[in-house]
Amino acid sequence: MASPPDTSKTVKLERYNSYIRRVNNTRLLNASSKILFRATIIVVLIFIFIFTINNPPLFTTHHTHTTNFLSSAFHGGAWEKQLRHSAVPRRPNGMSVLVTGAAGFVGAHCSLALKKRGDGVLGLDNFNDYYDPSLKRARQDLLSKHQILIIKGDINDTPLLTKLFDVVSFTHVLHLAAQAGVRYAMQNPQSYVASNIAGFVNLLEVSKNANPQPAIVWASSSSVYGLNTENPFSEVHRTDQPASLYAATKKAGEEIAHTYNHIYGLSLTGLRFFTVYGPWGRPDMAYFFFTKDIIQGKTINVYQTQEEKQVARDFTYIDDIVKGCLGALDTAEKSTGSGGKKRGPAQLRVYNLGNTSPVPVGKLVAILEGLLNLKAKKHVIKMPRNGDVPYTHANVSLAYKDFGYKPTTDLATGLRKFVKWYVGYYGVHLGVKRENHHGDSA
Numbered sequence: 001m002a003s004p005p006d007t008s009k010t011v012k013l014e015r016y017n018s019y020i021r022r023v024n025n026t027r028l029l030n031a032s033s034k035i036l037f038r039a040t041i042i043v044v045l046i047f048i049f050i051f052t053i054n055n056p057p058l059f060t061t062h063h064t065h066t067t068n069f070l071s072s073a074f075h076g077g078a079w080e081k082q083l084r085h086s087a088v089p090r091r092p093n094g095m096s097v098l099v100t101g102a103a104g105f106v107g108a109h110c111s112l113a114l115k116k117r118g119d120g121v122l123g124l125d126n127f128n129d130y131y132d133p134s135l136k137r138a139r140q141d142l143l144s145k146h147q148i149l150i151i152k153g154d155i156n157d158t159p160l161l162t163k164l165f166d167v168v169s170f171t172h173v174l175h176l177a178a179q180a181g182v183r184y185a186m187q188n189p190q191s192y193v194a195s196n197i198a199g200f201v202n203l204l205e206v207s208k209n210a211n212p213q214p215a216i217v218w219a220s221s222s223s224v225y226g227l228n229t230e231n232p233f234s235e236v237h238r239t240d241q242p243a244s245l246y247a248a249t250k251k252a253g254e255e256i257a258h259t260y261n262h263i264y265g266l267s268l269t270g271l272r273f274f275t276v277y278g279p280w281g282r283p284d285m286a287y288f289f290f291t292k293d294i295i296q297g298k299t300i301n302v303y304q305t306q307e308e309k310q311v312a313r314d315f316t317y318i319d320d321i322v323k324g325c326l327g328a329l330d331t332a333e334k335s336t337g338s339g340g341k342k343r344g345p346a347q348l349r350v351y352n353l354g355n356t357s358p359v360p361v362g363k364l365v366a367i368l369e370g371l372l373n374l375k376a377k378k379h380v381i382k383m384p385r386n387g388d389v390p391y392t393h394a395n396v397s398l399a400y401k402d403f404g405y406k407p408t409t410d411l412a413t414g415l416r417k418f419v420k421w422y423v424g425y426y427g428v429h430l431g432v433k434r435e436n437h438h439g440d441s442a
């Protein structure tokens, strides 16, 4: 019997050939996907480049704190000229001040006051959306009418800050950029860490490397007194029991300031602001949204303590705060370091800036009712456990001794000025609600 032909070799050969074809196909596929991948990357990079060139301001959103760091590298000579023009003093021995948070409430007022007396001011602000950014834009418009430029950028953007210090030899920094608000810290804790701690450290890093190093005046807060029960609050009282994360980050700022003063010879002054209010104020603050809600006929929550006592604040009018900030700047000594190295001891200070006269929140509401000629719908409730403290009361004798700080505006007078601004800005006829020029209803 003839034996069947031996096909095993042919089969093996065919299997081997098909294996080789598969390998070659896969290689071909891999090579073409690599080319495709690389081409995509190049196209994306070209897009980013074009986008960055065409959009010089930095894009920062409050909640993510993502900053387009690339963009700061592309500003040209004309931009630098604008910076210098804004920052150059117009009086003999005038200051050149970098104001962070310049589109904010206190920042805008201080920038105007500095410029008006002949100092140079360059503003920096990230225009985040913690509250209506159109109000920040309106403040920016006001400042630009006084030749004050505000750069859009974040204090966490090291290349941008370094660039600003390269272009301008700032004598002073007034650092007011921060995540404010006591109660919001429970909703967005990370934003407090990003601005009040990381951002502050970044500013100090860049400042200590600058030549010359600037003197720095910055915003701390009355909230650092936390659970302190001694009254009125003095700078020598304990501040190691913060009641909110906001307070804790401001207290951390005071300790961080100590470190940079100690290691690098930076001149640092912290100002503990006590519930600042007035025209162009912050819509997240009680006096502001009470006004809005009373006009709109909405119910307002008026807090009382767990013991059913009135909650009180040492409300401080903005013009008094501005005087305090300028006084602190005027008496700030030069930093002693250079090239990132300390050359000798430098000034380290902290001051209360309050009104020395606490007012219960119920009284604040009564004053607003009188000014608005409207009755508030009040809902008196126990203060939620959200970081609030029952009262604040400033002893300002240290600020008085060192730079003549003396608050002169009582709450009724200050609120009258605020309400006048409010109805003008939002286009409200008292008792009648109207659309404002920004399209929001007041």
Ligand SMILES: O=C(O)[C@H]1O[C@H](OP(=O)(O)OP(=O)(O)OC[C@H]2O[C@@H](n3ccc(=O)[nH]c3=O)[C@H](O)[C@@H]2O)[C@H](O)[C@@H](O)[C@H]1O
Pocket: 180, 181, 182, 220, 221, 222, 223, 273, 274, 275, 276, 284, 285, 286, 287, 301, 302, 303, 304, 311, 312, 313, 361, 383, 388
């Ligand atoms: O000094 C500070 O360092 C801080 O001041 C400010 O905080 P506060 O003093 O808490 O101001 P603000 O919120 O206007 O509440 C005022 C009063 O109204 C009470 N309050 C508040 C809300 C409400 O619905 N009802 C109410 O009774 C409330 O219990 C309080 O008694 C700044 O916001 C903060 O950024 C920081 O700068």
